[in-house]
Amino acid sequence: MNSENSPVPVFPSTALDFAMRFTSSPRGARLARRLVSHRLDTWGHPYTSTANETLTLVTAELTANAVRHGHVAGRDFHLRLTGTDELLRVEVTDTRTECLPLLSHHEPPGDAETGRGLLVVARLASRWGLTPRTGAPGKTVWAELCVPRH
Template identity: 45%
Template sequence: MFSQRLSSTPRGARLARNLALNQLHTWGIPYGTDVSDAVGAIVAELAANAVLHGRVPGRDFELRLALLAGGVRVEVADTRSGPPRPPAPGAVRPPRPLDEHGRGFVLVDALADRWEVLDREPPGKTVRAEVDLPQWIAERISK
């Protein structure tokens, strides 16, 4: 398990992605693999959302990663309980072609094998996403 609190700033969001990619590499999931790229993009989107939409002044967001038997779990938690609330899986609507925003959860929905939005205590929410490992990485890590 990897866990890190980060400042709710654009710099914190960038750092979250870099920390995630480094942790995956440490666990034996090489840079540039499909899993590494998918997790990196998911962390980048969820961290950016935590900074833009989940920010409460003076409070950080948290990144948690877990290496599971057959995949990687990503969790990004912020301290905002009220609106805006992320869409539920299956309720993600693609943006119109000229919209400047609204692609983050489209990417998460496309890249994650499973994901959900959870309420957390103290107030706030956690977005959890999982990416399955291909057999060759799972076998390599289990050795």
């Protein structure tokens, strides 16, 4: 029972979870990014909040990498977004095992046209990493963002 004077938390104390498969295409990556931003807004992190903008950008990088480097013909990528009072986590799983991202903080040469996406993730996320996909070929690249308590 909730009295009128009791504050209603912006984020429930139980974990929130959203998961969906997307076509491994630029359109799928764009849709995933938009749905993450929308879901965060419904979870109490408005579109213009730092948490929403940061995790949406991280999602854009991870999903673009899944499409560009993790694409296997006929296979989708999977996105999972979870949240608690203190932590937001995005996971992007693709089915390509042999193409692993480098967990390096070194910038590519100045004239390189690609290779900076994971540097953006590393600088924006509180933590990030890579885990093998369980039960099937592939990998999951994940990123976490610590969020201040409301």
